[in-house]
Amino acid sequence: LGERARPSRDEGVAVGGEAEARETWKVERRIEVSTASVTGILEGIRQIGRLKWSKQGRDPTSNDSNALLPVTATALGYCRTGLRAALRSSVRSASRACKADTSMSDEPLAPSAGPKASDDDEERQKTDExxxxxxxxxxxxxxxxxxxxxxxxxxxxxxxxxxxxxxxxxxxxxxxxxxxxxxxxxxxxxxGDIYSEPCLICLDDIRVHASEHLLEPFVCCGGFICKSCAQDCRKSGVGIGRCPLCREYLGEEADDAANLMALAKRGVSWAQSDVGRCMIRGVRGFEKQAQTGLEWVNKAAAQNYPSALHELSKIYRGEIASELETSEEKANELLLKPANLGYAKANTDLANLYSYGTNGFETDQDEAYFRASVAFALDNTNQDAVVMLGSFHHLERVREPSPYLACYYVNIVACEDTTGAASYLYSKALLRLAKHLHGNNFVHLLPAAFFWLRKSRDIGYKVGRETLKEWESFWQIHCANCAKKSQAGEKFKQCSKCKAQWYCSKECQVEAWRAGHNKDCKRASILKFEDYLNAA
Known part of the structure; x- marks a missing residue:
């Protein structure tokens, strides 16, 4: 990929309106206070000092004693206000620069003159971090x-x-x-900057080439709006029965296919890509015509439409049936192009290839993590990117792995799990977090871990079912309160609610309930990780 550019010492970073990123990007610079700026401020103060007002509001320096001052007291107030604002702005700028560049001097910063700041002021000056x-x-x-x-x-x-x-x-x-x-x-x-166009309702920029999930297109007129505006239309009761842009009624599948083809013939790149994909697969009212579909995809790719380039990459890799001869080199070239244009799916695919070192890519965990991060930053509904980020932290493949972020990312997918794999991985991530927080005394998170493992089994995930049997065999012979181990033939009492802890006696069960199991038991089925953690 070559050496990544760093900003110069004389310029800040401001790309794509990422204000928060701009604040956190560390730019090494020294504070240079302009002598001209200081002189200008001081001269303004001197001018105010020379303005002596008489009780009648006259200028005492004027030869005409009846001449009114050209500047009113209100204007003078504005002048003073402007100078005060300039001074405050200069102080704030210097303060921020000092915080950003702690390498300017080995000497400790001298306290400012004037009254000592109160504890409340110091607290307000601290960042959230x-x-x-x-x-x-x-x-x-x-x-x-x-x-x-x-x-x-x-x-x-x-x-x-x-x-x-x-x-x-x-x-x-x-x-x-x-x-x-x-x-x-x-x-x-x-x-380079990621291509964007404004939503035709709210005018917010949409990264239209980053993901199809970020916008709602309309085949009647070829326009589109952002997902947020589309959801607002539905919630308002208006619905999307009619196009909010051209007010045409949205037709049936056959009508949509005809409108989509009309847009494709007009040269609309996203319509050409959609027509091509539909023809290759024979879906959405289109007959299966692989060769004709490929021609439409190529037309969209010729306009550098990322989704079409990504589709061609999969065709050349043999992932989609086609008459084209497979070529790994061509597939990789066509994958890199949409990825570098900011297409989230292509970046996720690249992350997988770099992570495992397959299909002509060398193993590079840093690049894999970078690509997965970019994919999620562009489209936070990209579940493949979410799983990868969670796995990087869970498997400790990053420099600073976090059991919290492992749970956070994997939980996003586990909440919509259809295979059982994400639920299984989330239960394992919860156990690792429990050991991080509580050491060997991690029984408090067992109810939640069991809940997700059973969900994995119920969906039909084989590994989840086998792991659940192992867990139950181990924990049902250990009292969750006193750690007593059962004797041969002895059966401990199982908690009827969470079914994740066993007790040697009624007394131990009551004691554990009062000691906190009542809360652990109730919060075990909370789906969202952040809500689960805060319910403790």
Whole structure:
């Protein structure tokens, strides 16, 4: 891919309107305060000092004692306000630059003159990340001080560990969102801005070439709107029965096919690509005509339409039946092109190829992680990218793996799981998180892990079914409260709600319930990871 460009020391980074990325992108620069700016501000202050007003509002320096001042008191107030704003702006700019460049000097920063800032002012000046880090450090110190090993002390420590988990996840998710923005910014510096067009209702820019999931096209007129506006139309009760742009009634499948073909003949690239794909597969009212469909895909690809280029890549790789002779070299060339244009699916495919080093690509975990991150940043509904990001953290294939982010990403797919694999992986990720938070005392997360493992089994995932049997065989002979192991032929009592913990006696079950299992049991079936974690 070549050496990735870095911004110069004299310019900031501002690509594609990624404001948050711009703030977090570290640009090394020294503070250079313009002498002319300082002189201008001081001269303005001197001018205000020379303006002496008489009680009658006259200019005492004028030869005509009756001459009114050309500048009113209101204008003077505006002048003062402007100077104060300029001074505040200069101070804020210098403050931000000092925070961004801590390598300017080995000497500690001298405290500013004037009244000492209050604790509240200092707190407001901290970033969200700094505040969270302070809270995390305080919580860790508190947990470290709880060294007792009695039942009550362990239960007390677990409650603080759960709170620590909430804080750590909140911090890591905040950092992750900024990382994704930086990765997208880096991508645009390498390959150029991603093409976008405005939504014809709200006028917000849509990265129309990034993913088909970001817009709602209309075959009647060829226009499109963003998904958000389409959802608003449906929620308002108006629906999408009529095109919101040209007001034509949306027809049946046959009418859509005719309209789509008309758009394709007019040279609309996305329509050409859609017609080609439909003809190759024989769907959406089109007869199966592989060769004619390929011609339409080629027409769209000639206009550099990323989806069509990606389709051709799959055809040359042999993933789609065609009369074309397969060519790995041609397939890879056609995959790189839409990926570098910002097509999310192509970047996900590249991430897989780099991760496993297949189909002519050498193994490169960093590039795989980069491509998966870009794909998710472009389209957060891209489930393949979500699974990859979760797997990178779960399998510790990144420099700073996070059990929280492993759970967060895998959970997104697990909530819509259709194969059982994501539910299985999420149950394993929850166990790893439990060990991170609680060490060997991780029984508190077992109800949730069992819930997702059973979901995996119910969907029909074979590995999930076999793993569930192993877990049940192990845990049903261990009391979840006192850790007593059952004797031969002895059967422990299973929790009737979560069915994930067993107890040697009624007393142990009641004690565990009061110690926190009541909450763990109830929150086990919460689907969204963030909600589950915050319910502790």
């Amino acid at each position: 700094e505040r969270l880090l302070d809270e995390i450090a305080e919580r860790k110190d508190l947990i470290d001080a709880l060294t007792g090993d009695t039942r009550e002390e362990i239960v007390h420590r677990v409650s603080h560990e759960k709170k620590l988990g909430q804080l750590e996840f909140k911090y890591q998710l905040l950092v992750e969102k900024k990382r994704l923005a930086r990765e997208l910014l880096k991508f645009q510096e390498l390959y």
